[in-house]
Each structure stands twice: as structure tokens, then as C-alpha cells.
Amino acid sequence: MWPMPTRWADNDHYGHVNNVTYYSYFDTAVNGFLLAATGTDIRDLHAIGVVAQTSCNFLGSISFPDLLKVGIRVGRLGNSSISYELAIFRVDGDALELAATGTFTHVYVDEVTRKPVPIPEVIRKAVEPLVVR
Known part of the structure; x- marks a missing residue:
């Protein structure tokens, strides 16, 4: 949980x-996770993850100053793309209230040509434990 x-x-x-x-929360959670899990600045890699698809199902209301947690798992790990499945929870004391679920797909492309390339190995290793089997 992020x-x-x-x-x-x-x-x-x-x-x-x-x-x-909510889409900003998805983006921040995924990229924050990647920065922490890889131990590297992902912006310095030869390939960049661009968002190719995103969706959100709204299930509950949140507002400032709520604290949230974002659950992250990987629904599909391809050659050049990663499809994340996310859930946003509002923290209510010791309980979590589901506020939204969604998807977020990164396609990795060469930083110059913007053509699809394989997922960088450091990213692949970081997300493999999150793959839903």
C-alpha cells in the first residue's frame, strides 16, 4: 500500500x-513505488514509461484532509508494457474504506524515438512480485 x-x-x-x-493519485503511487522499489531515478533510464491507458471506478467520496492508501498490483506484465490494477482506500482509524479502483498501463518507449522497447530490467524485477497469478 502506497x-x-x-x-x-x-x-x-x-x-x-x-x-x-484520482488519476494523479494512480500516477503518483505507481511512479513513487517504482522509484522506491528500484532504488534508482527512473527518469534516468534509457526507456520511459508513458501512459497508454487508464480507467477509474468511483466507489466512495474522499476529501481534504483525508489520508489515503493506494494498493498496487500488476494484472499483466508484457514485453514492453505493464498493466497495473489499483485501489484507493480512505484511512479511517484502523480501517480502510474503498473509494476507487482503476487501471493504469505503462508502455515503455525509447526516450528519443518514442518507439516501444522492452521494459528495463530494473523495472521488471521491481514489479514481478506484484504480478497477480
């Missing part, structure tokens, strides 16, 4: 986190 605080600016006019912000 910790994620909500921010003051996340709330919209209706007093809850705006729907587009």
Missing part, C-alpha cells in the same frame, strides 16, 4: 476530491 495524502487543492466546488485527481 500512502497518499489528499491536498487542499484536490477538493472541487462540491467539497470532495475532483474525479480527475
